[in-house]
Amino acid sequence: MTAIAAAPLRFAPGRTLRLGLSRIGYEVRAYFRQGDSVFFTFLFPLVFLTIFSVAFSEQSFGTDASGHKVTAAEFYLPAMLAAGLLLSGLQNMAIDIAGEKSDGTLKRLGGSPLPVFSYFIGKLGQVLVTGILQAALLLIVAATAFQVPLPTDPARWLTFAWVFVLGVSTCAVLGIALSALPRTGKSATAVIIPITLILQFISGVYLNFSQLPDWLQNFASIFPLKWLAQGMRSVFLPDNFKTLEPDGSWNLTGVLIATLIWLVVGLVLCRITFRWIRKDT
Amino acid sequence: MTDSEAVVSVRDLRKTYGSFSALDGVSFDIQRGETFALLGPNGAGKSTTIEILEGYRNRTSGEASVLGIDPHKGDLLWKSRLGIVLQSTGESGNLTVHEQLSHFAGFYENSRNVDDVIAAVGLQEKSKTRIGKLSGGQRRRVDVALGIIGRPELLFLDEPTTGFDPEARRSFWDLVRVLKSEGTTILLTTHYLDEAAQLSDRAGVIAGGRLIDIGTIDEIGGAEARVPIVRWHDATGVQERRTHEPGAVVADLMRSGVEPDGLEIVRPSLEDVYLELVAANSPSSIESLEPSL
Known part of the structure; x- marks a missing residue:
C-alpha cells in the first residue's frame, strides 16, 4: 500500500489562487485554438470597424471644436471597443460555459478537487486577457490603418481603463449567468447571439445612438452596453460631441452606477444559477 | 486501518x-x-x-x-x-x-x-x-x-x-x-x-x-448456475443437458456407436450465469436479455 498516500488533512494555502492562475493559462490556450470563437468574438469588432470605416468614408460624422472632421473610423472606434467588451465577455462566456455544461467538461471538473472559485478566476482571466488583446488590436489598427487620432490626455486613458475593466468584468459575469439559459450546448449560439445582436443595435454600437427615438434610448438605458458605449465615446470622441448624448453630458457617474448595478446583479445570478452539473430532482 | x-x-x-x-x-x-x-x-x-x-x-x-x-x-x-x-x-x-x-x-x-x-x-x-x-x-x-x-x-x-x-x-x-x-x-x-x-x-x-x-466471481448465480452443460447436434437441432456427471452423459451418447456432431462440455462462463440471472429477474422485458454492448 506504499503507493497510496495518506489522505491530506487540508490543502496548502493559496491553492485556490494558484489553480485559478493555472486555469487562466489553460483557458486562454484553449480559446485561441478554437477557430470559430476567435472569429466571432475576437475579430468581429475589428471586421466591423474596417467595414464601417470603408463603407462610410465619404460620410460626415460632425466636427470638433477646432473644425476637424470626425471620420467614420474615429466615430466607430469607441462603439467597436464597447462591442468587444460585450462579445469577449458576455457572448463568449455564455456560449463557452453552456457548451462546457453539455459536453461533460463541467461534470469532469465537478468531480475533481478544483475549487469553483478557481474555475471563475480562470474564466474571468481569459476574458480579461482576450479583451485586452482585442482592444489593443482595435486601437492599433484604428491608429495606423485609419489614422484615428488617439487621445493624449492621461485623464481620458484613466477613464478608458476603468470603463474597460469594469465593463469586461460585468459582461463576463453576466455571461456566466446567461450560460444557464440555453438548454443544450448546440442551441447556445442560437439563444445568445440574438440577445447580444439586439443589444448592440439599440445601444449605439452599429447605429448612431443620438438618432434613435427617445423611447428606444430609454429602453436601452436599462442595459449595461449603452453605458459602456457612452463611456468609450467620452474617451475617444471630441468633447463637444457630448451635446449629442441624452442629457447633454458624458454622465460618467451614470456609467459607473449602471455598470456596477449590473455587476452585482450578475454576481448574484451566478451564485444562484451556476452548477457543475444540472442536478436531478 | x-x-x-x-x-x-x-x-x-x-x-x-x-x-x-x-x-x-x-x-x-x-x-x-x-x-x-x-x-x-x-x-x-x-x-x-x-x-x-x-x-x-x-x-x-x-x-x-x-x-x-x-x-x-x-x-x-x-x-x-x-x-x-x-x-x-x-x-x-x-x-x-x-x-x-x-x-x-x-x-x-x-x-x-x-x-x-x-x-x-x-x-x-x-x-x-x-x-x-x-x-x-x-x-x-x-x-x-x-x-x-x-x-x-x-x-x-x-x-x-x-x-x-x-x-x-x-x-x-x-x-x-x-x-x-x-x-x-x-x-x-x-x-x-x-x-x-x-x-x-x-x-x-x-x-x-x-x-x-x-x-x-465464482459464487455469482450460485453453484447450480455453474453445472456443466453437455451440448451436441443431432437431426432435430442443438441438444443440451445440464449435469453434474458430464462424462456419464457422453458415455451414454457413445453407446449408439455414432460420434455426435459438435460435441462439447462447457462450464457456464460469468456471462452465461449473468444472462440467466438477469433473464430470471426481468421476465417481462426481452430487451434486458441483451448484454447491450
Missing part, C-alpha cells in the same frame, strides 16, 4: 424520479483494496448508483458512505482522494494529452508523474496531439489517465474500455492490476463480462433497481 475496512458502504439506497423507482433498496460494501464490479443491463441502476457515490446525484433515501464521508456532503479534500472515470464525454479537446494531464495533475497534492501515466495508458506517441484529434478509444484512455493522475484511494471506472480494441483492453487490464497491487480500491461497471471476471474480486448484479446477487 484494518483489512476489513469498508471504503464504500451502501445501505438500502433508494432513488426515485417522480413515480419511477431507479434504485429500490440497494445494499453492499466494498473493502479497502478490493475491486468490485457492478453489473447489470442498461437502465438497471448501475450509473445511478455510481453517480450517487461520486457525489453527482442526491439519493432519495438510504445510507451511503464513501471513504467515511456522505458523498452528498463531500468536499474538495474528499474529491482529491477519488478518481472518477465517467462514461464517455464529448469535450472539445483543444489541448494536448500532455497539457491536459499536467493541468489536472496540479489539482492534486500527490499526483502521479504525467509522463508515467501517459505511458501507462499507452499514449506516449500521442502526448503532443490535441485530444480532439484522437480516436474514440484513445480519448477513452485519456479519460482513464485523468482518473488515475491524482493517485486516488478509490477509483470509479464507469464502462472504462468502451471503444478499446482487444489489445488496448488487455493493456488496460494490466494497468488495473498494477493499481490493485498498489492498494487502490476500484468500483467498476462494465458490459464486458470477461473483463469483470478478469479484474474483480467480487461482483454485484443490479436489475430493475435491485441488487439481485452479490458475491465473488
